[in-house]
Amino acid sequence: MPRRLINRQPSKPTRVALGILPFLMLIAIYMMASHQRLLENPSDKLLPAMSSFANSIERMAFSENQRTGTYLFWDDTVSSMQRICIAVSISAFIGLLFGVANGAIPYIRAKLSPLITAISLIPPMAILPILFIVFGLGELAKVMLIVIGIAPFLIRDMQQRTLEVPAEQIIKAQTLGANSWHIILRVIVPQVVPRLISSVRLSLGSAWLFLIAAEAIASTEGLGYRIFLVRRYLAMDIILPYVIWITFLAFVFDFVLKKTSQKLFPWFHGSLKES
């Protein structure tokens, strides 16, 4: 008798093939639609042909820009990646520091928790002008936007994770002679770090959102800046490859975090269903 659908697992090659299929279908649909439009109007810009993509990528990524003498695509990538990496690292550090302090020490929690809840409710985009006024139009304002956008979430999440460390463990540590600092350093922090990585993975989407928004408004290079710059010329042949590239970078970022966490914290992933 065939097993129930929920119990049937595809083999590895089948899984890969099934995963690729939707992508191939999307590309095929695009190519047909683009072909149709270009037949009707050869100067149509909305759905460029594959050859125009190849041209644009060649121009942006593999040939020197005449004005600057550099490769625009890689310049954009480096500045965006720098911004997001710095901002996410700072946010993760703040999240861990304040989250654990809040979760572990009632006197700190009483003081900071209401403030952090209030800050996390401010829509970050609404204070973007303030950031530009205070920090200028340079790198700092863009990094700050991302930090303000995701750090409060990380702090609150880390506070919650810290509170979830079973009371039994905290009591046990005390009976083993540990003081508050030992408990934070050896019992709480090692247990919340893998959870911090999962929260960072969840907040990456927002981080990209804030990065691109900041770059769109005030910047001279960056992936988001470029997309909004060429939008004026309806340059879909540049926008679409950039979007795909950003998506790919986001995927790699997430993947690296996941693998690092599995490598470093086998005890955490040992008892967990992975997505």
Add this chain to the structure above:
Amino acid sequence: MPYIAMKNVSKEYGDQVVLERLNNRVEQGEFITIVGASGCGKTTFLKMLLGTEVPSRGQILLENQTLSPEPDENRGIVFQRYSVFPHMTVLQNVLFAKEVAQSSLLGRLFGAKRKQAMEQSLSMIEAVGLSHAQNKYPHELSGGMQQRLAIAQSLIKKPRILLLDEPFGALDPGIRKDMHKLVLKLWRQYKLTIFMITHDIKEGFYLGTRLWVFDKIRNDPHAPNAYGAAITYDLPVGACEAKVFQEIDQNLSKTNTAQKNIGEQSNG
């Protein structure tokens, strides 16, 4: 001078009286098994010995000193679950106490000190029979192995009192027998003073030196919270007869049914 003395100890939560007027003394090296109906306050009593709860009235003295109101090195504990650190291997779990004792800044040891602490930890791991699993994480251990680890972890500290709250309640009977042998062996070897809660009254009759039964002396069916439990039997183990055993068993099941009825009434 008794080792542990309880003087008129009562505990209330709001208007619910859980324990009332406990008076007793315990000598060093005794092994006390505690039984009683569910919800009668056994864990509450253990928490007061541990220091996570304080008596509402009266006091508990350890060698004439009031117990400190937070857990400390004098009292080791093994809970029913969650008392080992999931992010540390068996060896690291046992090593932990040594590390925090000798390194106040990092809580970690290096070099010769670490080597010495490792040796002590390994012999403790061997004493509970976990040598083959010393590098495993708790999620890779069975329930019984985790509890053995929890015991080793506490014993390395040589606590003056060891508190066990249904430590083997989740294990199946065969393994439970092995664990009892282990606890008895360690109790003799390290000259411990042990309080152990169990829900299996038969265990109480062959483990340790004394059996305490917690039960309500007075019961008002209209105000089930008005009276608390006390120690209704305090028996030397080995010297009691089958009749006493049956009597206790009956009393306990009576309290249990009474409570169940009350529960059903308030639910319905």
